[in-house]
Amino acid sequence: MRNLISSFFFLAFLSLIAQHNPKDNFINEYKQFCQANSYNAFLASKKGIEILMARVGDYHSKALKNFNKAIELDSSFCDAYYLAGSMHRILGNPVKAIELAEKSIRLNENYSAYVTLGNAMLLQKEYNQAIQRFDKAIMINSTLIDGYYGKAQAYFGIKRYQEVIAAIEKGKNETENIIGYNKAKVDLLLGKTYFASNDSRAFELLVSVRNKLKNDGEGSYFLGQLYLERGDKKKSSKFIEQAKSLGYNPD
Template sequence: MPTWKKYGFLFTLLFFARDLSAQQNDMLGQAAYLYRNRAYAMALQTLDKAVASNPEWAEAYNLRGLTLKAMGNLNMAIQDFSKAISLFVRYIDAYNNRGMSYFLQGEYEKAVEDYGHCLDLSRGNRDVYFFNRANAELAERLYQDAINDFTAAVKVNPGMPEAFNNRGRARLGQLDTAGALADFQNAVDAQPSYLEGYMNMAILQEARGDCEHALITYRKLLRWNPGYARGYLEIGALEQECDGDAKEALKNYNKAIELDPDFGEAFNNRGTLEMHDKDFKKAARDFGRAIALTSLNPDFYYNRGMALKALDKKESAIRDFTAAIGLDSTYAPALYNRALLHMATGHIPDACVDFQAALRHGVSQAADDLKRNCTGSRE
């Protein structure tokens, strides 16, 4: 299931033409062109020359910082933004860009401080700076501070869906589910095509056991985003789990796969329907496709293991249960089913080890198996 996860950053890149030669302005313009076109290595070379030609060129340091940030070198980017600020203490963009870099490094307190400088210095873009500071506060779990800043952002810009959405996330941090739902609704009211607002609203409705409204929300999402494969997956899962409507669920899983042939979860979910219909060969094939696409999900290996077990392919099933356990050593159902198959194939000591582990992780029936089959074994 998707998580509430959105940290958007908006920023402007301003250049101040201050006592620069025509050649230097051309150099900066060329570097900006290369940066915008993601030719970062070439932009960096140009900007190295720029700061060498004029060590007090704040704009060149700022742009080089952005280039380094885009290349993943956050420490050096922060150094360049700091140099730009030291040369021009009211350089709002450099504060904003350094704040973004601090945020990406997990230094949220420093990010909050830099966005505060932006707000102190600027009369424009205040919605952006309130929004960015609120995201850093949200990351620090300063929920009320974040709510206050997101509220300030939407007062400046009522059409900012990200701010409503993330304020909803902050309200969830305070366990205010009603307030969160209201803000997710505010987000889609501000921008009816805003996908994340619908997703967060539907996920929260589902978590509250309100399958009916969650389905309505996902369908609204698809009216605005008809090519969004996950929307069909989520509808299919709700139809399968809440309504028991396997036919509609299958239709939606098929649509998700049609839109995204690399969608492992959709193959997995379709496989669970096929398991329910006892079409174990089809199920094993779909679980196999899911594994090929998403090899680090233990559920996919477990599910295929269960299909193979039903097909009496014991050794193959054991390999899949082992793969699931390798990804999650506490995966109790995989431990228990592997134990049963070890018993069936005559590997009693291995079975006893797995029964003990399964019992340790919550499979109570494993206690009877231990007593019956593993003399001298104790948990």
């Protein structure tokens, strides 16, 4: 009975985090795939998710401590491994993220672990390997956006722009509930791809994305580059400086 209760509440908390302005992750990255055998392990993971929802201070590191605690309490709790792996990815430790995601997969082959694994490989610029992991995620669940978006990012990394567009279009056709922040991030990748492939659709899309993601330096940067191409140095400088002030500077 306690396991059933823990399973119900864990699903509820994952649903809540998915709705909580997911700045760091897409709406579908966190899903439950195995229940904890230890109630205390469940409580530790629940606490980690609460910390992520609160978004106070160094919340990724604090959440990671709770996910690590869950693993210590229940070494068969596959969700805790990919949750910890996702935190390591966000904190810039892709090697550890890969290790933990692979452990989650060995315990129970699951969508979120493959997404975490693919995202960590993107950080390492292992684009072809990342594509394989995102394909695995899509095979497990083709109705969630993360696998398609990750695959498109990997194709962008190896400059296969038509494949980027195809992955995004398929994702939009197949997936559920691409709204708000997530839709804007997908459109930003599409706009970047249009820009890189000299497609005239880039300008209108990047302007629209910039209006939705005003605190996203990447969108400002690419809009600045487009203005530079159009010969408007004043607007170009404005948006590139905004990008730098937001912490985005690819040079």
